[in-house]
Amino acid sequence: MTRPSLNRQLILRLVAGIALVWLLASAWMAWRTWHEVDEIFDQTLVRTAASVFAVMPAAPARVDAARLPDRKVIGSDPTAQHPSITLRDAHGELLIQSTELPALEFDPGDAHFHSITYQKRRWRVFQRRDAGQHYWIQVAAPLDERDELMRKLLAPALLALLALLLLVPPTVIAGLRAGLQPLRRLTRSLSASTTPLIPAMTDDRVPIELAPFTQAIDRLVARLQASLERERRFTADAAHELRNPLAALRLELDLAGQDTNAAERALHLQRSHEALDRMQRLVTQLLMLARVENLTELDDAGPLHLGAIAEQALREASEQAGARSIALSLDREGDDRVRGSHGLLAILVQNLLDNALRHAPAQGRVNVRVAGHADGVSLEVNDDGAGFAATGTARPGERFHRPAGSLGEGSGLGLSIAHAIAALHRGELEFGRSALGGARVSLILPR
Numbered sequence: 442m443t444r445p446s447l448n449r450q451l452i453l454r455l456v457a458g459i460a461l462v463w464l465l466a467s468a469w470m471a472w473r474t475w476h477e478v479d480e481i482f483d484q485t486l487v488r489t490a491a492s493v494f495a496v497m498p499a500a501p502a503r504v505d506a507a508r509l510p511d512r513k514v515i516g517s518d519p520t521a522q523h524p525s526i527t528l529r530d531a532h533g534e535l536l537i538q539s540t541e542l543p544a545l546e547f548d549p550g551d552a553h554f555h556s557i558t559y560q561k562r563r564w565r566v567f568q569r570r571d572a573g574q575h576y577w578i579q580v581a582a583p584l585d586e587r588d589e590l591m592r593k594l595l596a597p598a599l600l601a602l603l604a605l606l607l608l609v610p611p612t613v614i615a616g617l618r619a620g621l622q623p624l625r626r627l628t629r630s631l632s633a634s635t636t637p638l639i640p641a642m643t644d645d646r647v648p649i650e651l652a653p654f655t656q657a658i659d660r661l662v663a664r665l666q667a668s669l670e671r672e673r674r675f676t677a678d679a680a681h682e683l684r685n686p687l688a689a690l691r692l693e694l695d696l697a698g699q700d701t702n703a704a705e706r707a708l709h710l711q712r713s714h715e716a717l718d719r720m721q722r723l724v725t726q727l728l729m730l731a732r733v734e735n736l737t738e739l740d741d742a743g744p745l746h747l748g749a750i751a752e753q754a755l756r757e758a759s760e761q762a763g764a765r766s767i768a769l770s771l772d773r774e775g776d777d778r779v780r781g782s783h784g785l786l787a788i789l790v791q792n793l794l795d796n797a798l799r800h801a802p803a804q805g806r807v808n809v810r811v812a813g814h815a816d817g818v819s820l821e822v823n824d825d826g827a828g829f830a831a832t833g834t835a836r837p838g839e840r841f842h843r844p845a846g847s848l849g850e851g852s853g854l855g856l857s858i859a860h861a862i863a864a865l866h867r868g869e870l871e872f873g874r875s876a877l878g879g880a881r882v883s884l885i886l887p888r
Contacts, residue, residue: 448617455613463606467599474594482587483554486567486580489524493537493578494571497528525564527579536576545579556584623648627655671734686723690716726854729788733861739782747818747886748773748811750783754790755809758798766804775813779886781866789862792855793822793882800826806877817868820884823875856882 525539533547542559545566552569563584570577627642642655690713697709748771755769762769790809797807801824810821856870859882863870868886875881 489580524580524582529577686716686720748777751809768806770808772810777813785862789859792859796855797824817887824879825877826879828880
């Protein structure tokens with residue numbers, strides 16, 4: 442299948458448009474010339490009649506009708522108009538008659554123009570009476586003389602327009618080739634690029650008309666590069682973080698296979714299961730983080746109560762908290778309605794709560810506070826653990842960052858996932874010191 446050519450389509454459309462304009466211009470010129478020539482010929486007939494009246498006596502004399510000879514003035518223009526004249530008195534008696542035409546029929550009506558045919562020639566006739574109502578005149582001129590003048594006037598103009606029409610397509614083709622040169626330059630620059638990172642296409646040389654196109658391509662390339670960067674980072678993170686659990690799993694399995702003591706073998710197998718659980722949690726969180734970072738909008742967003750999500754998360758974490766005698770509490774104030782994804786916000790609150798439980802000491806306290814404000818809703822998770830170190834307050838939320846003194850087998854991805862979900866909801870996470878003495882993580886969401 443032949444690919445459509447933008448250059449060919451532009452040329453065909455421009456040439457067709459120019460040809461249409463040429464035809465319209467030619468038609469208008471022909472009509473306008475015809476109209477002007479008609480007026481000139483008619484005015485000539487009118488002036489001829491006035492000239493005849495000017496040389497006639499005030500009262501017509503009784504003489505025989507005079508016939509005008511059919512000859513042209515020596516040296517006159519062969520294409521000049523040579524009218525035929527018929528002059529009568531007020532009673533219709535013939536006074537002057539042209540030899541080219543027979544005596545025209547006496548029509549004592551008002552002054553007007555009309556056309557007749559005589560010996561296969563068409564004539565334009567003008568008739569009128571003089572001011573004193575003594576004479577009646579008819580002045581006629583053959584229309585073929587007018588047609589000849591029309592041809593002489595129109596031919597040069599139409600030939601010039603035709604020459605212009607023939608010169609336009611090469612000029613249009615050359616102009617389009619020059620105009621499309623920026624596109625060819627962009628194609629060559631992209632084809633010549635040997636690096637994985639495509640350079641920005643928009644620069645000062647790009648025409649204004651192409652700038653939106655190149656800017657859209659730059660944004661698309663930026664999104665693709667960001668997606669590739671996330672995939673590379675995901676692969677590197679997975680390879681780095683799974684290396685230790687896999688090594689530990691292999692070691693425990695090797696020891697279990699070599700140990701003959703049943704109790705020791707069971708201990709090694711139990712540690713193998715723990716290593717598998719850590720790997721499962723790590724892979725689950727990596728996949729969740731990759732999924733959230735690849736989202737650009739929330740398809741399932743809707744109105745919800747953030748306090749209800751926090752209440753559900755506390756119920757689900759009660760068993761984990763009870764194992765270490767950690768007291769859970771929830772405070773709700775004001776209108777906590779927001780718009781967002783119920784599933785993603787539930788994951789966010791679960792991660793914040795899980796992070797607090799891992800850092801809270803045994804028999805400690807974890808408090809969740811949800812408050813509605815005029816411009817948004819805030820959710821705070823407070824614990825009475827060690828809190829964030831003064832030198833590391835900027836690091837929470839980074840991948841695989843686990844502060845010193847962390848309890849449990851966390852992967853350091855919980856706050857990273859929470860940060861990504863908050864950003865997707867146009868919210869933000871803030872870290873600080875809790876009133877309980879430990880860490881405080883605040884989620885702020887717009888309504």
